[in-house]
Amino acid sequence: GSGKAGKMPEGEKMRQCKQEEEQQQKEEKQEGLIEFYSSYQELFQFFCSNTTIHGAIRLVCSKKNKMKTAFWSVLFFLTFGLMYWQFGILYREYFSYPVNLNLNLNSDRLTFPAVTLCTLNPYRYSAIREQLDKLDQITHQTLLDLYDYNMSLPRSDWSTLSAQRRSSRSLLHHVQRHPLRRQKRDNLVNLPENSPSVDKNDWKIGFVLCNENNDCFHQAYSSGVDAVREWYSFHYINILAQVPDAKALDESDFENFIYACRFNEATCDKANYTHFHHPLYGNCYTFNDNSSSLWTSSLPGINNGLSLVVRTEQNDFIPLLSTVTGARVMVHDQNEPAFMDDGGFNVRPGIETSISMRKEMTVRLGGSYSDCTEDGSDVPVKNLYSSRYTEQVCIRSCFQLNMVERCGCAYYFYPLPAGAEYCDYTKHTAWGYCYYKLLAEFKADELGCFHKCRKPCKMTQYQLSAGYSRWPSAVSEDWVFYVLSQQNKYNITSKRNGVAKVNIFFKEWNYKTNGESPAFTVVTLLSQLGNQWSLWFGSSVLSVMELAELVLDFIVITFILAFRWFRSRQKLSPPVPPPNSQDNAAFQEEAPALSAPHRFTVEAVVTTLPSYNSLEPRGPSRDGEVGHE
Numbered sequence: 001g002s003g004k005a006g007k008m009p010e011g012e013k014m015r016q017c018k019q020e021e022e023q024q025q026k027e028e029k030q031e032g033l034i035e036f037y038s039s040y041q042e043l044f045q046f047f048c049s050n051t052t053i054h055g056a057i058r059l060v061c062s063k064k065n066k067m068k069t070a071f072w073s074v075l076f077f078l079t080f081g082l083m084y085w086q087f088g089i090l091y092r093e094y095f096s097y098p099v100n101l102n103l104n105l106n107s108d109r110l111t112f113p114a115v116t117l118c119t120l121n122p123y124r125y126s127a128i129r130e131q132l133d134k135l136d137q138i139t140h141q142t143l144l145d146l147y148d149y150n151m152s153l154p155r156s157d158w159s160t161l162s163a164q165r166r167s168s169r170s171l172l173h174h175v176q177r178h179p180l181r182r183q184k185r186d187n188l189v190n191l192p193e194n195s196p197s198v199d200k201n202d203w204k205i206g207f208v209l210c211n212e213n214n215d216c217f218h219q220a221y222s223s224g225v226d227a228v229r230e231w232y233s234f235h236y237i238n239i240l241a242q243v244p245d246a247k248a249l250d251e252s253d254f255e256n257f258i259y260a261c262r263f264n265e266a267t268c269d270k271a272n273y274t275h276f277h278h279p280l281y282g283n284c285y286t287f288n289d290n291s292s293s294l295w296t297s298s299l300p301g302i303n304n305g306l307s308l309v310v311r312t313e314q315n316d317f318i319p320l321l322s323t324v325t326g327a328r329v330m331v332h333d334q335n336e337p338a339f340m341d342d343g344g345f346n347v348r349p350g351i352e353t354s355i356s357m358r359k360e361m362t363v364r365l366g367g368s369y370s371d372c373t374e375d376g377s378d379v380p381v382k383n384l385y386s387s388r389y390t391e392q393v394c395i396r397s398c399f400q401l402n403m404v405e406r407c408g409c410a411y412y413f414y415p416l417p418a419g420a421e422y423c424d425y426t427k428h429t430a431w432g433y434c435y436y437k438l439l440a441e442f443k444a445d446e447l448g449c450f451h452k453c454r455k456p457c458k459m460t461q462y463q464l465s466a467g468y469s470r471w472p473s474a475v476s477e478d479w480v481f482y483v484l485s486q487q488n489k490y491n492i493t494s495k496r497n498g499v500a501k502v503n504i505f506f507k508e509w510n511y512k513t514n515g516e517s518p519a520f521t522v523v524t525l526l527s528q529l530g531n532q533w534s535l536w537f538g539s540s541v542l543s544v545m546e547l548a549e550l551v552l553d554f555i556v557i558t559f560i561l562a563f564r565w566f567r568s569r570q571k572l573s574p575p576v577p578p579p580n581s582q583d584n585a586a587f588q589e590e591a592p593a594l595s596a597p598h599r600f601t602v603e604a605v606v607t608t609l610p611s612y613n614s615l616e617p618r619g620p621s622r623d624g625e626v627g628h629e
Contacts, residue, residue: 043553051546054538055079083536090528097369098519107510110359112263112295113462114288115306115504116338118281118328119257120346121314122236122321131239132318138172139232139320142180146205147224178425178432180207180231181218207231211430219436225323232320233280234432237412240279241422257283259484259499260309263295279413280321281328281340289334297506302354305505309484312349313498325349325497331357331504333460335388342392345466352471352501358463359511364455369518372457381452384415394453399438402447407434471501 037043048056055076143149182205205227206220221227254275261268271293273285287306288295297304310327330344338344347353364372373379376389383389384397400414409423409431410416423431441447472480484499533539 037553037557040554040557043550043557047546047550051550052539052543053546079536083532086532086536087529090525090532094520094525099365099369099516100519102513102515102517104513104515105510106513110297110506110509110511111334112288112297112306112506113331113357113359113460114286114334114336114338116284116286116330116332116340116344117258117308117310117502118278118284118340118344120281120312120322120324120326120328122278122280122282122318128239128243131242132236135175135232135235135239136320138175139228143228146180146182175235178207178209178231178234180205180227207234209433209436211433215433217433217436229321229323236318236321237279238423238425241412241424242426254285257311258285258308259311259487260307261287262307263288264297264304278340282322284338284340286338294334300506300509302503302505305503307504308502310347310500310502311498312347312500327500327502329353329355329502329504331355331462331464333462336390337385337387337393339392339396345464347500347502348468349497349500350470352469352503354467354469354503354505356465356467356505356507358507360461360463361511361513362459362461363513363515364457365516365518366457369516370457371454373454374457376456379452379454381449382417384417386415389456390459391453391455395449398447398449398452399442402442402449403435403438406438407431411435465507 037046051057055072140150204220204222205224206218207227207230208216208218210216219230221230254270254273261272263272268287271290272295273287274289276284276286278284295306312326314325324346326349327347328340328344329347330338330340332338332343364370366372366374373389376383376394379389379394381394381398382401383393384400385393387393396414400410400417403409403411403414403423404417404420407423407428409428410420412422416422421427423435425431438447442449445451481498530541533544537543
């Protein structure tokens with residue numbers, strides 16, 4: 001009887017501990033401010049039974065039919081995957097930043113563009129006249145040796161050049177270092193002097209360029225005319241670079257070039273143009289470049305534009321640099337340099353050229369939508385021009401900066417950077433070799449200028465169309481030329497090649513604006529996402545919030561279950577005895593009988609079945625022995 005009395009309290013303690021633990025869990029659930037589900041099954045069953053997402057209720061309603069449950073589960077998750085596949089396509093399109101092109105036609109008074117007109121022939125300026133005469137004599141002898149062509153220059157001039165050899169020793173020396181030669185087309189072997197038996201068609205003309213290490217190459221041309229012009233231009237640039245003051249070349253002769261100038265039926269004056277010198281195109285005049293008083297056109301048509309009568313007869317020019325006659329015209333926007341090589345066109349002598357314009361503006365979106373630049377401040381190339389940023393300004397500035405860095409001097413055709421000087425073979429003996437090598441790299445985009453220089457976000461262009469007619473006509477040319485000669489005191493010797501007329505005007509009174517707008521905004525993205533969500537699930541924004549709540553509850557339950565599992569592991573793990581302690585080891589042997597109730601409870605949970613099964617047969621014997629005593 002006393003054995004049973006000692007046994008029962010232990011079992012009761014075990015049951016009591018379990019009941020207390022279950023009661024504690026119930027109290028925790030009742031006292032919580034937020035009610036969480038006890039299992040994943042309960043969570044998903046509640047979601048599918050109460051959500052507004054179509055098809056989810058089928059997963060619960062058909063749970064007694066496993067085939068339907070499987071079918072609706074596959075269909076539900078397949079639809080879910082297709083919807084997010086469409087979401088991925090929408091996000092990819094959104095982050096590609098597409099644009100819409102907007103075309104607008106505007107009618108307003110138009111600001112007349114700037115018009116640059118050049119004589120098309122470089123002038124023999126007094127500051128370099130003597131050196132140019134010497135270069136002509138050298139060229140005369142070169143053409144005589146290569147082609148047996150006499151430039152109609154007296155042979156006595158060559159003896160005069162020999163007599164003045166000391167003063168022209170520098171020019172002769174450098175011309176001899178860069179001679180114009182004939183060379184074979186295949187292996188570029190120099191032609192032996194005085195070889196009349198060789199067919200001239202089997203050779204190309206070019207000139208030799210060498211560096212300080214006598215590493216030379218032949219700048220060859222298939223056309224002899226191009227070779228002579230390029231060779232002469234190379235020495236001409238060196239002569240120009242030797243002039244210390246560029247203003248010495250500023251010899252404007254407006255009245256002898258522009259016979260008549262009218263805009264909107266009003267006469268032009270000197271306040272309406274600016275003058276600059278181009279090495280190859282000679283004197284150039286830019287009309288309507290003054291930003292303080294710009295011309296405006298209120299009406300289209302030939303009578304409401306710019307009309308010019310220009311002289312095209314050559315006198316005292318350099319025939320070896322320019323092989324054409326006439327004038328060169330370019331239409332461009334204000335505060336933009338006139339690049340006559342790129343956008344200009346020639347005006348024929350004896351012809352009236354009527355040029356109609358149509359203004360066109362382009363406005364691009366910057367930032368993530370394109371790589372355009374607002375003002376060039378974010379382009380890694382310094383603007384060497386005193387004008388606003390354009391792509392051509394940047395490209396030429398990039399080449400000039402590379403020229404100064406690689407060759408130690410600046411190319412004469414482009415602006416001079418601070419602290420640099422123009423290339424001149426009296427100071428930079430190998431600049432020609434360096435320049436042509438650098439030019440080849442530039443054209444192959446090895447310098448990276450075409451990638452560094454980006455398009456401006458705002459630009460104005462003028463679409464031109466031209467018409468031609470003979471001017472003056474055969475019946476009126478006598479009195480026209482007579483009045484012009486009396487007005488300008490110039491005796492026109494060639495009536496057909498003496499003058500030309502240019503009319504520049506707006507074709508119509510409206511202009512086109514090409515603008516860009518975002519094709520995919522945040523509002524558009526949300527709208528497309530909502531359309532896809534409604535298509536696949538027939539749901540709304542609140543349905544999305546239900547799905548977000550499901551994900552949040554799933555995460556919370558995962559944390560709760562993980563926390564409970566961790567606590568149970570701590571209760572089930574036995575205490576670890578300290579190492580090297582005999583007293584503690586002996587104490588651990590007696591611990592089951594002396595341990596606290598809660599420790600006993602933990603061990604009872606683990607060893608209940610084996611302990612009670614093994615001790616059950618010996619219970620009565622012990623009771624009998626106790627009773628017998």
